[in-house]
Amino acid sequence: MGLWEDAKNIRDKDPAARNVLEVIILYPGFHVLVTHRIAHFFYQKKLFFIARLISQLSRHFTGIEIHPGAKIGHKLFIDHGMGIVFGETTEIGDNCTIYHGVTLGGTGKDTGKRHPTLGNNVLVGAGAKVLGPVYIGDNVRVGAGSVVLKNLPANATAVGVPAEVVRVGNIKCCPADDLDQQALPDIVSNRISELEARLSRMEAKLQGEYPPDKPSRAQ
Template identity: 85%
Template sequence: MGLWADAKNIRDKDPAARNVLEVIILYPGFHVLVTHKIAHFLYRHHWFFLARFISQLSRHLTGIEIHPGAKIGHKLFIDHGMGIVFGETTEIGDNCTIYHGVTLGGTGKDTGKRHPTLGDNVLIGAGTKVLGPVYIGDNVRVGAGSVVLKNLPANCTAVGVPAEVVRINNKKVCPADDLDQQDLPDLYQQRISQLEARLSKLEARLQGEYPPDRPTGEQ
């Protein structure tokens, strides 16, 4: 696999892309993959200044900032790309999709491995922040605008601030719908509604409209 496969992958995943040549010439998500391969090669051979110079030049050209130390697998699809940041120890698996405004960053207090690791087939929605040396398992989908601060298991969907798992292996783990980039579940509103319902029930009980709850086992 190589850059041609990356370009074909972008063409296949982006309904607006008409052909591979258009992707190669016009798509910043492809351009940054080209420059990152060069910068990463230089980084691995300890040409740190030159590697960083190329990555910063690419940042000005594409709006995407990828540290030359980041490790990127095959067929990464960066859609739009503006505002994306990948930190130095970021690792991304194969066939991942990342939308604009995503940060794979550090927390400012970690040393050594301080940025996220993404498994294969991961989708990160627009504006999401994944912070610290967390691991995102294979086939995970993270909803737009989420903040991920802890590991996520494989085959799950997570949304929210901080992000919480709402599905694992396509089964609900809390009252929420599956990931939809246009209609994400609002976990906080759901909990507020649940609290309001409980409060209404307690107020009604105080007014004598509900009998008191009986102890378990009492007839």
Template identity: 75%
Template sequence: MGLLEDARNIQRKDPAARSVLEVILLYPGFHILVYHRIAHWLYQHKRFFLARWVSQSGRHHTGIEIHPGAKIGKCLFIDHGMGIVFGETTEIGDNCTIYHGVTLGGTGKDTGKRHPTLGNNVLIGAGAKVLGPVFIGDNARVGAGSIVLHNLPANCTAVGNPAEVVRINSKTVIPADDLDQQDLPDLVAQRLTALDQRISHLEKAAQGDTPPSAEQLAARSGAARK
């Protein structure tokens, strides 16, 4: 029932999927789950060469590379999937969604647990990179193209390079529009705008052209009345 439920989950989440049969026959995101089930079983039984052979066969046929040691929960939805990489010690919770081009990889500096752990109901946008033994909390969302190098709390939205939390529990953390895959907050542009405004203010102050503050105007008005 596990793989059948995975196929039904994909059919529910993908509006282009017209039937469960279509998912089973034609969807690489489902096919790689079949390959991984076999490869992971072989890996657990210390048949490491065969496990890698199966996983590499899956990579050849789907463009998705999942190390046999990775642990994947129920109902993972891999959309499109091309270019996805999951490292050996990756752990993924239940009901997660991962788009094409995502890497759940290592930094090259860690040993033992080297790869990310995702909680339940996590969404990772297209092209995002999550690197190192970081933890992504339940219900978190990572915007497309983001690079995550640190833990993210549950129920948050994070975007940028490096990724920053912009929302937690639907409350804005920094000024940003509501996140969707078409309209991500541009954190770099926000920082540059703020920096430009600061430089302009400092230049005016250096030239003695700084406009008076509200407190200064009030003080001047009081002095004039006297």
């Protein structure tokens, strides 16, 4: 499975792509996969300067920064791509989808393995940040704008800053582009509503307008 399969995968997943030739000629998400394979080859040969030179030239032309040390599986779909950053020890499984503005980066506090590992069929929404040596399980969905700082179990959907798991499915495999980014819960709004409801109950209880939690002994 090679670059031709990657190009066909982009064509299949992007409704705006008309054919494979268009993807090969016009899509920066495909171009960066080509240049990364070359840069990663030189990185593995310990020719680090050449590897970084290729990756930086690719960054200039595509707006996507992938360190040549990053490990990328088959059929990665980078949609739009502008502003994407993958750190040196990033690992990405097969059939993943990454939207623009995503960072798979470090926290600045770790050494060695410093960047995330994504399983298979993972989708990371626009502007999301996954930071540190965290593991993102298979079939995980990360909502747009979320900040992931801890491991996420397989089949989970996570949203928020910091991200929290809001849904866990029982599926074994699913398409990597099926995240409904409009139907995700607003964690902050939900927490505020819960606090307001709790405050109202406390005020009512203090004013004698709310029944006590437990009956008194006199009753």
